[in-house]
Amino acid sequence: MANLLLFITRSFFKLCSFSLLILFLISCSSFPSTEAYDPLDPNGNITIKWDIMSWTSDGYVAVVTIYNFQQYRHIQAPGWKLGWTWAKKEVIWSMMGGETTEQGDCSRFKGNNIPHCCNKHPTVVDLLPGTPYNQQIANCCKGGVLNSWAQDPATAASSFQLSVGQSGTTNKTVRVPVNFTLKAPGPGYTCGPAKIVKPSRFVTRDGRRETQAMMTWNVTCTYSQFLAQEAPSCCVSFSSFYNDTIVPCSKCACGCQNTSQPGSCVESKASHIAPVVNSYTPLVRCTSHMCPVRVHWHIKLNYKEYWRVKITITNFNYNMNYTQWNLVVQHPNFDNLTQSFSFNYKSITPYTAINDTAMLWGIKFYNDMLLEAGPLGNVQSELLFRKDKATFTFEEGWAFPRRIYFNGDNCVMPTPNVYPGLPNASSHQLTSALGLLVTLLAAMALLFGHA
Ligand SMILES: *[C@@H]1O[C@H](CO)[C@@H](O)[C@H](O)[C@H]1NC(C)=O
Ligand SMILES: *[C@@H]1O[C@H](CO)[C@@H](O)[C@H](O)[C@H]1NC(C)=O
Ligand SMILES: *[C@@H]1O[C@H](CO)[C@@H](O)[C@H](O)[C@H]1NC(C)=O
Ligand SMILES: *[C@@H]1O[C@H](CO)[C@@H](O)[C@H](O)[C@H]1NC(C)=O
Ligand SMILES: *[C@@H]1O[C@H](CO)[C@@H](O)[C@H](O)[C@H]1NC(C)=O
Numbered sequence: 001m002a003n004l005l006l007f008i009t010r011s012f013f014k015l016c017s018f019s020l021l022i023l024f025l026i027s028c029s030s031f032p033s034t035e036a037y038d039p040l041d042p043n044g045n046i047t048i049k050w051d052i053m054s055w056t057s058d059g060y061v062a063v064v065t066i067y068n069f070q071q072y073r074h075i076q077a078p079g080w081k082l083g084w085t086w087a088k089k090e091v092i093w094s095m096m097g098g099e100t101t102e103q104g105d106c107s108r109f110k111g112n113n114i115p116h117c118c119n120k121h122p123t124v125v126d127l128l129p130g131t132p133y134n135q136q137i138a139n140c141c142k143g144g145v146l147n148s149w150a151q152d153p154a155t156a157a158s159s160f161q162l163s164v165g166q167s168g169t170t171n172k173t174v175r176v177p178v179n180f181t182l183k184a185p186g187p188g189y190t191c192g193p194a195k196i197v198k199p200s201r202f203v204t205r206d207g208r209r210e211t212q213a214m215m216t217w218n219v220t221c222t223y224s225q226f227l228a229q230e231a232p233s234c235c236v237s238f239s240s241f242y243n244d245t246i247v248p249c250s251k252c253a254c255g256c257q258n259t260s261q262p263g264s265c266v267e268s269k270a271s272h273i274a275p276v277v278n279s280y281t282p283l284v285r286c287t288s289h290m291c292p293v294r295v296h297w298h299i300k301l302n303y304k305e306y307w308r309v310k311i312t313i314t315n316f317n318y319n320m321n322y323t324q325w326n327l328v329v330q331h332p333n334f335d336n337l338t339q340s341f342s343f344n345y346k347s348i349t350p351y352t353a354i355n356d357t358a359m360l361w362g363i364k365f366y367n368d369m370l371l372e373a374g375p376l377g378n379v380q381s382e383l384l385f386r387k388d389k390a391t392f393t394f395e396e397g398w399a400f401p402r403r404i405y406f407n408g409d410n411c412v413m414p415t416p417n418v419y420p421g422l423p424n425a426s427s428h429q430l431t432s433a434l435g436l437l438v439t440l441l442a443a444m445a446l447l448f449g450h451a
């Protein structure tokens, strides 16, 4: 089912890009693709900037800064890994605020002066917090953790400094490195070529003098959920005050239980020993959906002027404490959100005319950490919306979200035909507009996929 949905969104985006119908272009804005282009964050990227600060006898000293310009996708522990390929026979003499994971073969160097790294394909990681001050530079040493831009631009950048040798010592002889890779720490990002840009300018602390880099190049990396993982990593369930039915996450939303492969999921914490701390492979609790994370949307109360929703995010992964988690929710009533209790809130409006998307994240030191699976492995919030009389309705699932992302990855929604219905709703009403639309899209996607 999940694959079918992904297939549909993909195919649908192909349709859109061919601009077959203007009408479809309009509805595209409410159907994101999980390809690199993200309609909710069209400019989202990670930019890596190299500034050559000075020339040395056989090379240069550069400060490399990684900016996470993505609105709602962050890099959490164990952090980023940046790799590239040297264009010539460059070596790294020394580094501050970062280190390469391997030294490589430096046997051609004699004496005491051995480079930090002689690898043709170095991989750099951030240093950990608590690094001695004489090895730090500004913006370093956060264990590779990068916040998202919407959450906190001040902690969305990371820097290290490297002294490069055997590289050329003028802007004519230096060759830019090629084949940049960014792991976060798993796959997902694709980096473009380095582009030489106008040298960066720096203002001194007292603001009275401006200095300038000798040479600067930029690399832009973009994210694609397809590259990151094959299976979805989160699902959505629904309930409402007006119907006892709880709509669970779709069966097998993130994978199916495999009874012939014990250990692919666990019944409870007791049944497994020695958690792999923040391992990249999830160890999920055995559920019908097998998702590491579930987002539950409960329509809680209906007032005259307002209505209230309760959101619960539950962690089913025994191997992960999600730090600085975030949620992106699309619902037409976000243009009239009155209050968000115990979550931070920011409206994300890529298209100024449509104000229907919000980013929610935890309050620092209170619930910004979603603990591993177990009794404490959940966070909750309530949202209070002001009704817009023209559009508000409990019918046909209008009050349920259109789309939810957890940590930037699309969550699998229940199929529209099982949404909790209003009492006395006759069954043909359940064939909602949304259901029709999805069926139509599926049909079109299949049609074009096979054409
Ligand atoms: C990267 O993101 C920044 C900030 O949103 C934007 O100004 C820039 O144009 C983007 N770069 C690319 C290549 O998309
Ligand atoms: C190299 O430096 C010269 C002189 O400072 C400057 O005119 C030129 O634009 C620079 N070239 C690059 C690629 O930065
Ligand atoms: C960079 O990657 C491309 C494609 O993977 C490859 O063809 C090329 O040889 C690589 N360049 C270097 C210098 O490794
Ligand atoms: C290069 O990246 C820096 C930092 O993100 C940005 O300020 C600058 O505008 C970029 N230059 C170009 C030409 O994109
Ligand atoms: C279950 O696991 C076994 C052993 O790893 C594998 O051969 C089989 O294909 C799996 N079945 C499913 C339905 O994933």
Ligand SMILES: *[C@@H]1O[C@H](CO)[C@@H](O)[C@H](O)[C@H]1NC(C)=O
Residues within 6 Å of the ligand: 275, 276, 277, 278, 318, 319, 320, 321, 371, 372
């Ligand atoms: C998650 O955090 C708790 C409390 O800080 C800690 O006891 C536990 O070991 C952590 N689990 C993982 C998988 O990192």
Ligand SMILES: *[C@@H]1O[C@H](CO)[C@@H](O)[C@H](O)[C@H]1NC(C)=O
Residues within 6 Å of the ligand: 334, 335, 336, 337, 338, 347, 349, 352, 355
């Ligand atoms: C979107 O709606 C929210 C909630 O009413 C409001 O705070 C925000 O200013 C709106 N943004 C725009 C661009 O209209």
Ligand SMILES: *[C@@H]1O[C@H](CO)[C@@H](O)[C@H](O)[C@H]1NC(C)=O
Residues within 6 Å of the ligand: 243, 244, 245, 417, 418, 419, 420, 421, 422, 423, 424, 425, 430
């Ligand atoms: C609750 O919703 C379900 C699914 O839409 C529907 O079949 C059922 O009749 C509803 N129950 C009541 C009491 O209205």
Ligand SMILES: CC(=O)N[C@H]1CO[C@H](CO)[C@@H](O)[C@@H]1O
Residues within 6 Å of the ligand: 335, 336, 386, 387, 388, 389
């Ligand atoms: C009832 C109410 O407050 N409606 C407002 C919802 O938001 C839109 C767009 O911001 C306003 O135009 C409505 O007046």
